[in-house]
Amino acid sequence: MSVLQIPTRPVSVAGRLRWALADGWTVVRRNLAHLKSQPGQLIAELVFPAVMVLMFGYVFGSAIPIPGGGNYREYLMPGLFGMTAFTGVLATATVVAQDAGRGVMDRFRSMPMARSAVPFGQTGADIITGALAMAGMVVCGFAIGWRPHEGPARTMAAFGLLVLLRYAISWGGVLLGLMIKEETLDKLVPLIFPITMVSNSFVPTGGMPTWLRVIADWNPVSAIVAACRDLFGSPGTTGSAHLVWPLAHPVVATLLWSIVLLVLFVPASVHRYRTVDH
Amino acid sequence: MDDPEIAVWAEGLRKRFGRTEALRGLDLEVVRGTVCGLLGPNGAGKSTAVRVLTTLALPDAGRARVAGYDVVRDADEVRFRIGLAGQHASMDDRLSGRDNLRMFGRLYHLPERVARARADELLERFGLAHAADRIVKTYSGGMRRRVDLIASLIIAPPVLFLDEPTTGLDPRSRGEIWDTIRELVAGGTTVVLTTQYLDEADQLADRIAVVDHGRVIASGTPDELKATIGTRVDVVVRDVATLETAAMVLKSTTGAEPEIDRANRRVGVPVKGSVSFTDMVRELDQAGVTAEDVAMRRPTLDEVFLRLTGEPTAEEAAA
Numbered sequence: 319m320s321v322l323q324i325p326t327r328p329v330s331v332a333g334r335l336r337w338a339l340a341d342g343w344t345v346v347r348r349n350l351a352h353l354k355s356q357p358g359q360l361i362a363e364l365v366f367p368a369v370m371v372l373m374f375g376y377v378f379g380s381a382i383p384i385p386g387g388g389n390y391r392e393y394l395m396p397g398l399f400g401m402t403a404f405t406g407v408l409a410t411a412t413v414v415a416q417d418a419g420r421g422v423m424d425r426f427r428s429m430p431m432a433r434s435a436v437p438f439g440q441t442g443a444d445i446i447t448g449a450l451a452m453a454g455m456v457v458c459g460f461a462i463g464w465r466p467h468e469g470p471a472r473t474m475a476a477f478g479l480l481v482l483l484r485y486a487i488s489w490g491g492v493l494l495g496l497m498i499k500e501e502t503l504d505k506l507v508p509l510i511f512p513i514t515m516v517s518n519s520f521v522p523t524g525g526m527p528t529w530l531r532v533i534a535d536w537n538p539v540s541a542i543v544a545a546c547r548d549l550f551g552s553p554g555t556t557g558s559a560h561l562v563w564p565l566a567h568p569v570v571a572t573l574l575w576s577i578v579l580l581v582l583f584v585p586a587s588v589h590r591y592r593t594v595d596h
Numbered sequence: 597m598d599d600p601e602i603a604v605w606a607e608g609l610r611k612r613f614g615r616t617e618a619l620r621g622l623d624l625e626v627v628r629g630t631v632c633g634l635l636g637p638n639g640a641g642k643s644t645a646v647r648v649l650t651t652l653a654l655p656d657a658g659r660a661r662v663a664g665y666d667v668v669r670d671a672d673e674v675r676f677r678i679g680l681a682g683q684h685a686s687m688d689d690r691l692s693g694r695d696n697l698r699m700f701g702r703l704y705h706l707p708e709r710v711a712r713a714r715a716d717e718l719l720e721r722f723g724l725a726h727a728a729d730r731i732v733k734t735y736s737g738g739m740r741r742r743v744d745l746i747a748s749l750i751i752a753p754p755v756l757f758l759d760e761p762t763t764g765l766d767p768r769s770r771g772e773i774w775d776t777i778r779e780l781v782a783g784g785t786t787v788v789l790t791t792q793y794l795d796e797a798d799q800l801a802d803r804i805a806v807v808d809h810g811r812v813i814a815s816g817t818p819d820e821l822k823a824t825i826g827t828r829v830d831v832v833v834r835d836v837a838t839l840e841t842a843a844m845v846l847k848s849t850t851g852a853e854p855e856i857d858r859a860n861r862r863v864g865v866p867v868k869g870s871v872s873f874t875d876m877v878r879e880l881d882q883a884g885v886t887a888e889d890v891a892m893r894r895p896t897l898d899e900v901f902l903r904l905t906g907e908p909t910a911e912e913a914a915a
Contacts, residue, residue: 421686
């Protein structure tokens with residue numbers, strides 16, 4: 319065997335940070351390599367929203383009136399963008415739960431790598447896969463007649479918000495994946511859709527019974543969807559008589575939601591990863 | 597406890613998971629360059645001991661040092677000096693074997709070029725080069741274990757922990773893993789091996805620690821452990837009617853209580869100290885017992901294990 323020089327751990331704060339970043343990047347590369355070996359997974363993630371586009375855009379949409387008038391399919395696309403950002407929680411949780419169940423995580427934890435590298439790497443890779451899924455949706459949207467109307471700056475701002483929220487949701491996924499076994503996680507799948515649907519993503523909340531409308535209006539899904547409609551200039555943003563605060567200020571509300579989720583989930587996930595099985 | 601000749605040292609390790617006490621004061625000492633077999637029934641605490649020694653779990657009480665470093669206080673130093681191959685192949689099964697090894701190399705902060713070369717070298721050396729670029733999911737059980745073992749060798753760690761490395765493998769794959777372990781030990785690696793298989797411990801271990809209910813209840817070389825039970829004498833009689841007579845003869849000559857196996861017309865007795873084999877045969881003859889077979893033999897490790905833990909081993913239970 320050749321003589322192997324094993325690096326020693328840097329003592330300085332800067333050196334350790336550099337190692338932690340390198341570890342995180344290694345985990346990002348690993349998660350992205352999964353896309354190469356299993357492109358089907360990304361496609362599967364795209365098929366569901368595409369089906370929703372068809373179902374709602376052409377089947378139910380014809381019967382759903384938009385407050386203030388307008389094309390339902392233009393109304394629908396921001397709703398689907400927002401929904402995809404949320405359903406990503408399950409994709410993340412599944413990968414993390416698989417790692418934990420199959421022992422890869424044990425190997426990571428038996429190695430002298432930065433404890434935070436695995437959750438940061440996982441969520442970092444999610445930004446990229448999330449953006450790819452979003453790009454697929456944009457293509458779908460263009461195909462059915464959706465257009466951003468407010469210029470490139472506001473369009474980019476909308477996608478920026480979507481990516482930020484998706485990132486915050488990812489951290490929730492990491493925590494979920496560390497706490498719940500893969501088999502149990504599968505049973506949670508049907509729950510995620512009602513959560514994303516009790517919102518303004520597919521229909522205006524104005525027609526819901528009061529108690530449900532309150533839940534829908536305060537659902538973070540509604541905030542991001544309203545923010546996107548605002549920034550894209552989609553129909554359905556005006557003419558609502560009951561605007562609650564998060565829907566009146568959807569961009570600020572989405573930023574606040576993202577910050578709250580990150581503040582809750584980042585430390586909790588890192589702590590959980592560090593101490594799981596301790 | 598800074599003796600550089602002691603690679604693994606544990607004292608009074610305790611670990612509780614909810615209501616179950618997995619470790620109840622486990623002590624262990626493994627000399628550098630030797631193989632220590634942790635032998636015990638399922639749920640005895642072997643795996644928990646390995647998890648504590650490899651920094652995956654924190655002990656509730658007790659202390660342990662691996663390669664000279666405290667597993668709690670200097671966990672990262674320990675992690676630079678150990679390799680771990682678990683019961684489950686701890687690989688990313690959506691990556692190829694080569695990509696897995698490169699990734700682990702990078703996580704040890706080997707320079708990219710070195711990480712690549714090291715992965716190739718290990719795959720070549722342990723006969724997995726042909727499958728290196730297939731994703732691990734497509735590997736057979738034996739190949740998974742082998743690549744998992746290889747992954748724990750990336751930094752050529754001085755101490756290697758193998759948690760049931762051959763459980764569920766066919767005899768051929770098991771033999772290959774054994775060969776690899778022997779090769780590593782010949783190169784000076786210290787190995788801590790947990791196993792439910794006595795032949796595995798007998799084949800590989802220099803010393804065996806029998807673990808039961810979270811503690812080491814006996815330890816020594818395989819020979820020493822066998823000697824604690826002593827020798828056995830087994831007599832197979834021609835006529836089953838003379839079995840009782842034979843048992844009385846064995847009892848009077850050895851002073852121990854014989855065990856009668858009527859189905860096989862056999863009576864056996866453990867022998868401690870020295871007994872004259874010829875005397876025994878003559879007395880059987882005088883009592884009118886015709887023996888088809890009289891044999892004096894050392895106990896198997898299975899018998900030692902059964903005696904110590906009161907439980908059959910996995911192999912016996914499966915038989």
